[in-house]
Amino acid sequence: xxxxxxxxxxxxxxxxxxxxxxxxxxxxxxxxxxxxxxxxxxxxxxxxxxxxxxxxxxxxxxx
Numbered sequence: 001x002x003x004x005x006x007x008x009x010x011x012x013x014x015x016x017x018x019x020x021x022x023x024x025x026x027x028x029x030x031x032x033x034x035x036x037x038x039x040x041x042x043x044x045x046x047x048x049x050x051x052x053x054x055x056x057x058x059x060x061x062x063x
Contacts, residue, residue: 041047
């Protein structure tokens with residue numbers, strides 16, 4: 001898990017430096033346009049979005 005986090009942070013850092021230095025990113029990714037359009041929840045409902053991780057083998061969660 002730590003390796004995934006370290007690699008993710010490194011890619012963010014690399015993209016930031018490329019943008020700051022007006023360079024093309026080394027690992028350009030094509031984005032696929034989504035046909036899903038966000039719409040607000042119906043009146044009387046509240047939409048709450050959150051990120052979390054569950055470590056089922058440890059019985060712990062984190063955000």
